[in-house]
Every structure is written in C-alpha cells, then in structure tokens.
Amino acid sequence: MGKNKSGIEFDKTEQTNEWYTDVINKANLIEYTDVSGCYILKPRAWYIWEQIQAYMDKKIKKKGVKNAAFPLFIPEHLLTKEKEHVEGFAPEVAWVTHGGNSKLAERLAIRPTSETVMYAAYSKWVRSHNDLPLKLNQWCNVVRWEFKHPQPFLRTREFYWQEGHTVFATKEEAVLETKDILIDVYKKMYEEVLAIPVLFGFKSEKEKFAGAVHTMSVEPFLPIGKAIQGGTTHYLGQNFAKAFNIQFTDTDQKKKFVHQNSWGLSTRSIGAMVMMHSDSHGLVLPPKVAEHKVIIVPIIRKDNKEKVLKFAENIKKELATFNPFLDDRENYSVGWKFNEAELYGYPIRIEIGEQEVDAKKVTVVRRDILQKENIPAKNLKEKVSKMLETMHKDMYNKAKKFLDDSIVVEEKDVKKIAKYVKEGKIVKTIFDREKDTDEIIKAQTGGKTIIIPFDEVPKKGAKCPFTGNEAKAVVYIAKSL
C-alpha cells in the first residue's frame, strides 16, 4: 500500500494561494525562471492557450479582423505621443538602452501594449474612407514590469495575449464593436471554452485603460472572493488619432480623425480557469481545453495482461476523436496513475481491469465530480461525448451558481457594503459615476468598482451612498485581483 498522500497539500478555501501554486506546479503547467514574474509555460499550459487562441482567432477572423505582427520595440518618441497613455504605462515599461556595448541614441520600450507602434503605421495606411474600417490583430507577448508579487498566469511581467486594433470612420461603428467583441468573443470564450461565467460592462473612469474614452471588461469572479479583469475592449475615441495624426478624407471630401478601438485577452485567463474549477486533487480542466479528453488506465496482472490491454486498445480506437491517452506504463502502479490523472486534470478517466473486460463494461470517472460509474462498453463514444458536454455544463453551472450566490444588493448602507465586500461578496449598488468616487469607495469598503452593467440605471432620485450626489449608474463592487 502506498502512503495515501493527497496530491495537493493545501486547502483551497483556507490557503488559496499556496493551493494555487501547488496545483499549477503539480499539473506541470509552469516552470519558474531566474527572472521574477517571467515563467515558462510548459506544454500543458501552452496547449490550453492554443485552444483559447483557436476559438478566438476563428471568431475575430469572421468579423473581418486580420492577423499581423508588429515589432516588439517601441521607440520612446512614439510611446510618449499620447499623454494619458504614457502616464498610465510609464511606471512599468521595460527599456532597452544598449545594443551590444554601445548606448542607443534613443531608448526602446519593450511593448507593454502596441497602440503606439501600430498607430504610427496606421497613420500612413489610412488615407480615405475606402481604407476603413481597418481591423488588425496580433498574437504576441508584452512586458509590464510590475512590482507587486508576481503569480503565475495571474500577475506576470511578461504575458501572452491577443491585441486587436481597429479603426473606424464613425464613433457609432467603433462603440458597437467594443461591445460586440466583449460579448460575442470574450464573454463567450469564457463561457464556452473555460466554463466560466462573467460579469461584464463598463469600467469606471478611474479603472479605464490609459488613453481610452471608455473601457469595457469581462470579469470572472473567483472562489477567493475576488473579481479578475478577464479581457477588455477600449473605445479610444480620437485620442490616438489626434496624437498620431490618423485622418481620412470622407465622402464629403473633408478630412476627419478616425475613431479607434483596442481590445485584448491574455494568458491570465488560464489562471482564472485554474482558480475557478480546480480542487484538492489537482487541476480540473474544462473538456474543451484538454488535449487528451480521456485517459484509459488498464489494471493488469501478469495472467490477464494481454486480455485487458487488448480490450483497452479497442476502447482507445473507438474513442479516437477524444485523443485518449492509454496509460500502459508498467513502472507505475494503478493508484499512482489515478492520482497523477487527477493532478493533470484529464476530464474523463476510464478504468479497465479484468472485471470490466469480462462484463463488457468500463468504469468511468468524471474529473470534476470524481464519482465512479460502471457502465456497459456499448456505444461508449456517444456516452463519452455526452458526458463531456454534461461536464462542461455542470462546471459552468456550478461556477454560475457561485457567482449568483455571491451577489448582494445594497444601495444605501455603506457599512453593509463594506461588510459584504470584506466577506468576499460582490455588492450590486449605485454611484454617481464620478472619477473621484472610486477612491472613496476603495477607502470606505475596501473594494473596487468592478463593472458598470449595460442598460441598467438607478431609480429616479436615488442618491449615491458614497457621496450623497445623484446616483447615475449601477455598479458592482468587490475585491479585485
């Protein structure tokens, strides 16, 4: 008998941060490097990212967005062109100052985001209304030299993302797109790929992107009682158009500044996924991002090895569409394999021993609920397919229930709001939507404004509980990662 060690050594609710670190390490997602905040995304992690990429890439291409690649380096004179933008990013820009031993005439920023390099080019490319809309995206890495404690996926100095940068003739088209990308791409990606429900809406004035007119965000709510910005779209207005002189001649023969958007979603989403679904046994992968949706563990003895393996091989063939991993390694015990499968998060485990072979059955275990079920092997492909679908739905619904149960409504009593925030709730309330009010909210409740939902307004005459001013918007407040 083994030592009956549980795979994960920390409690998810009591020691969430240790638990998180333990899960991603034991699931073989991450390797540390000598540079703080920069991690190796091992194949298991990168595969997840590839699934997120594949889903979004297809969607945005359908919307007429084309992929391109812009340089990693941004010369200082470009980075500093838009005033609010540079003020927002300056504190965490990493600079290249030397080439070999010689000092550069102008230092180069390593892109923290690519508005400024891209728009320098856009100003050359946009001449007439016929050039619009211009819709480009790039899949790349960016660097933001954060000084807070780094955490794999969730807060890293280098991260991978996509950044879409689109240019329109009119405000209406641009604003429409920020909402479309937010809901049709980002929100759906979270729901359909990662099985995570999100809050979505506008960011407050305080929390919006540096240089944007408005920012919209999707926000998963993690089991630690904190919201996390999971993907953002920005309507940049004409701020960058003016700074970079991006003008077009319209049908009325007048020169006009363009309206622009940028939008991004990063590898942070993987961190949200781990936090959301995983448990004390290890990683729980939503089926859509699992490379091997099925692991088959044969349980063999010397005298039945051939018989059991043959049966297992047949099952593997039948389930080929799920890319099953037949774990026929002989130097590991069955218990070891079970535990490892749980750490790695294979969505479905099929156990096959002599009992199963003789009865023409298989033992099936869903990773999210870990209940064993002994079912006939007949039509297994359909059964597995359904099981994966159900698993995704169940994972989503569980997360959705948690989200719904976490929301409390309190529009008057600031002390109560503070208490709820402290308890890890999301408080749905109202405020005057002034920029300075965010500070007051932070000071009085310990929470941040997470999102301002679309299409909801306070009752007439309602007062902002934080300032006493007229309430102008509904807002969700919570702790934030």
Next chain:
RNA sequence: GGGGCCGUGGGGUAGCUUGGCCAUCCUCACUGGUUUGGGGCCAGUUGACCCCGGUUCGAAUCCGGGCGGCCCCA
C-alpha cells in the same frame, strides 16, 4: 505601498544559535528484479549548500550587497 518568512541534489528537508570529520533524512529520477482495483516491494546508481564580495588558517553556517521565492495587510 507597508510588514513578515525563506533560499541546501529534480521536489521536500536536517545542519546555521556556538564556523572544522565523507553535509542529514524522505521523495523523485535512473538500472535490475518483483508487482498492479487509489501514490506497492527489494537491491543498486546519479544528483545539492542562489550569486558577488568581506571576515577567517578554515564559511552552508558570521557580516554586507544583489538576485529569487512565499505569505499577510493596504
């Protein structure tokens, strides 16, 4: 932004207070054998003091700096 803990084979650790022998133990990995219904067993092998500087006859241990990791609070 503030505070605390820590860095020794791949992972986890003992040793550090009071400097000195071949650096402890567990685990993983590797080889061979045996085994397989929840991290099996036996034997063997490889493998480590974060970096730089200082003190000293002698540093994992003391001092200074750096780099890195973790936690808590705002």
